[in-house]
Amino acid sequence: MHCAVTRRSLLSASMFAATASLVGCGADAASQGSAQDHDASKSQVIVAMNATSEPAAGFDPLVSWGCGEHVHAPLIQSTLVTTADDLSIVGDLATEHFCSSDGLVWTFTIRDDAVFSNGEPLTASDVAFTVNGVIESPASEADLSMVERAVAVSDTVVELHLSKPNNTLLYTLAVLGIVPEASYGDDYGHNPIGSGPYVLKQWDQGQQVIFEANPGYYGEAPVMERVIVVFMDEDAALAAVQKGDVDIAYTFATHADRTFDGYELTAFKTVDSRGISLPCIPAGGTRVLEEDVAYHTGNDVTCDVAVRRAINLAINREQLIDNVLNGYGRPAFSVGDGMPWSSPDMRVECDIDAAKVLLDEAGWKPGTDGIRKRDGVRAAFDLWYSSDDSVRQATAHEVANQLAELGIEVKPQGGSWDEIYPHQFEQPVLWGWGSNAPVEVYELNYSTGWGNYSCRESAVTDAYLDQALAQTDVEASYEYWKRAMWDGTEGPAPQGDASWAWLANVDHLYFKREGLVAPQGKAQPHGHGWSLLNNVASWTWK
Numbered sequence: 001m002h003c004a005v006t007r008r009s010l011l012s013a014s015m016f017a018a019t020a021s022l023v024g025c026g027a028d029a030a031s032q033g034s035a036q037d038h039d040a041s042k043s044q045v046i047v048a049m050n051a052t053s054e055p056a057a058g059f060d061p062l063v064s065w066g067c068g069e070h071v072h073a074p075l076i077q078s079t080l081v082t083t084a085d086d087l088s089i090v091g092d093l094a095t096e097h098f099c100s101s102d103g104l105v106w107t108f109t110i111r112d113d114a115v116f117s118n119g120e121p122l123t124a125s126d127v128a129f130t131v132n133g134v135i136e137s138p139a140s141e142a143d144l145s146m147v148e149r150a151v152a153v154s155d156t157v158v159e160l161h162l163s164k165p166n167n168t169l170l171y172t173l174a175v176l177g178i179v180p181e182a183s184y185g186d187d188y189g190h191n192p193i194g195s196g197p198y199v200l201k202q203w204d205q206g207q208q209v210i211f212e213a214n215p216g217y218y219g220e221a222p223v224m225e226r227v228i229v230v231f232m233d234e235d236a237a238l239a240a241v242q243k244g245d246v247d248i249a250y251t252f253a254t255h256a257d258r259t260f261d262g263y264e265l266t267a268f269k270t271v272d273s274r275g276i277s278l279p280c281i282p283a284g285g286t287r288v289l290e291e292d293v294a295y296h297t298g299n300d301v302t303c304d305v306a307v308r309r310a311i312n313l314a315i316n317r318e319q320l321i322d323n324v325l326n327g328y329g330r331p332a333f334s335v336g337d338g339m340p341w342s343s344p345d346m347r348v349e350c351d352i353d354a355a356k357v358l359l360d361e362a363g364w365k366p367g368t369d370g371i372r373k374r375d376g377v378r379a380a381f382d383l384w385y386s387s388d389d390s391v392r393q394a395t396a397h398e399v400a401n402q403l404a405e406l407g408i409e410v411k412p413q414g415g416s417w418d419e420i421y422p423h424q425f426e427q428p429v430l431w432g433w434g435s436n437a438p439v440e441v442y443e444l445n446y447s448t449g450w451g452n453y454s455c456r457e458s459a460v461t462d463a464y465l466d467q468a469l470a471q472t473d474v475e476a477s478y479e480y481w482k483r484a485m486w487d488g489t490e491g492p493a494p495q496g497d498a499s500w501a502w503l504a505n506v507d508h509l510y511f512k513r514e515g516l517v518a519p520q521g522k523a524q525p526h527g528h529g530w531s532l533l534n535n536v537a538s539w540t541w542k
Contacts, residue, residue, distance in 0.1 A: 042541040043225040045516065048237040048249035053529035054209075058189020059200060061177035062133045065189070067142035070527025071435065073534045075211060075227075077177025077194035080108055080127060081170055083436055085522045087340055089170050089474055093122070093178065093195075099472040103165025108158050114195045114218050116180045122195050124152035129181035131160060142176055143439070144169070165470040167477055171437030197222050197537045207231065213537075222537035229533075238511075247513045250528050252391055253325040253506075262514055267507040268532070270524040271339060271434040273332045274395060275502040276383065277453035278302040278311065278428055287425050287455070297425040297455050301381050304374075306362035307408070308498035312348055313355040314406045315399065321504050324394045328507035333494055334441075334485055337505055338523065341438040341468075341481035346493040355406055364407070372407040380409035384423055385430040387414030395503065396430050424453050434505070434526035438481050442469070444500070445484060445492050454499035460490050508532070515542045 057063040059076055066074030073082070082092045091097070094108040114122040131150035134140045146166035151159045160169065183193050192200050197219060198211040213225040230246065237249040241260050248266075251258075256265060278299075285297040302308055317331035330337075333346040364372040364379055372379040383399065385392040393414055400410035413427075420429060431453075433440050442465050443449040447457040461484050468480035486493035492500060508524050510532070521535040 046228045046246045048246040051231045054231045059192040060189035064141040067175040071175040072530035074177035075198045077196045080173045106160045123155045124158040127158045128152040224539045241511045256326040263511045266512045272526045273434040280456040310355040310358045312494035316350045329504040332502040341478045343482040343485045348494040382413045382427045384420045456499040
């Protein structure tokens with residue numbers, strides 16, 4: 001079995017990437033040679049991951065591991081349930097689960113053969129401890145705000161008591177790793193104990209982490225027995241590919257035309273959506289968030305539904321995907337396109353002529369400079385995007401170029417998120433969203449949702465969303481999620497209030513060593529990181 005690439009070999013490929021370089025995995029690392037000798041092991045894989053993916057708090061589910069901003073399988077820990085490739089809810093620790101008729105109590109029966117990596121049995125008390133820990137911890141990124149308390153009824157039965165019905169609880173539980181009550185402490189993130197398919201063997205912060213198969217795992221033993229993740233920026237990752245030092249490395253569409261001997265470009269389908277929020281109310285209001293900061297709201301151009309619908313009609317999504325993503329993506333018309341809860345009725349065809357007619361009829365007439373005006377208001381606005389993302393920058397400029405033909409002046413504004421947030425409710429912003437759960441459909445579209453950047457309010461939409469949450473059968477909720485987006489008469493859909501202009505689902509691209517079999521699995525969510533490894537246990541080498 002070969003070790004991780006030595007610091008020396010990676011520095012020779014990229015001198016500027018010292019902070020992201022790999023270290024050896026033993027005293028004899030120098031004699032092991034490069035990862036180019038990968039045939040020495042058919043049960044190991046070396047993965048180059050974005051440096052920002054390294055968990056700052058370590059591998060602690062009570063903080064963010066697995067269940068934070070970018071969700072993924074926690075690898076080290078087991079979860080109560082998980083999602084299948086079709087995103088249906090299936091058991092992991094739980095052998096069965098059911099909900100009370102009022103939607104307020106979820107009961108889980110857990111398997112009795114799960115043990116933690118320290119040999120201690122996993123019981124319902126550990127599940128209750130984990131859930132209650134998330135509820136009580138201000139540092140936790142997992143949203144279990146709907147849960148009042150978790151109670152271990154017996155060693156194998158746990159109840160979760162909710163303050164109001166909310167079946168999205170299951171999707172959070174699908175990425176929340178269970179920790180041991182008896183062994184959990186302040187240093188858990190650096191020395192995690194779990195019952196998942198892998199154990200943490202080594203973590204060299206800022207460089208690499210090594211996982212090895214958990215011999216006490218109750219499930220099918222991982223085929224890929226050793227997983228080495230090295231953290232590096234994109235240039236260093238590409239240099240490592242060129243050197244042959246890694247087996248799979250992330251990349252972006254800007255490098256999709258590059259070729260490397262022994263590697264192939266692999267595109268994974270995602271629900272990583274890019275969309276523009278379009279404020280639906282006139283300028284002049286304020287919105288106060290939890291931190292008691294008041295933000296300006298509203299925009300005197302996008303508050304006109306005719307403008308918002310015209311934007312959705314005028315944007316040529318296929319052209320954007322070709323020009324910006326080198327073809328690696330698919331058109332999007334909602335957050336979560338292609339998911340079981342998304343509505344196929346939201347699709348609109350690009351029609352610049354129809355968009356112009358909409359604006360003409362709404363009184364937006366072209367001025368001498370080609371930019372439309374109505375009642376002295378120019379059809380012009382800023383479009384904010386994260387300046388450290390070259391793809392978003394290119395997307396913003398592509399949208400600006402396309403909408404110029406419509407007579408709308410879009411002024412791309414790149415900035416840090418600290419610079420963007422003051423404008424989040426008053427100017428269009430280019431966002432990245434997408435999850436293996438319908439939670440974002442709720443938060444982006446509910447009148448009081450924290451992500452309602454468009455400031456759209458609708459009692460009809462809110463009612464559908466509440467009904468979706470209240471279903472005790474997750475699959476029964478799908479129809480309500482769809483109606484919330486468009487019921488044929490009302491909704492945030494492009495042909496409705498058009499409160500967003502969704503653009504594309506961005507493929508996640510990787511340079512993969514030939515011979516490595518890494519199946520697609522479920523659609524990867526927003527965040528080009530750990531979700532790649534959701535099914536790493538079943539990866540193989542030819």
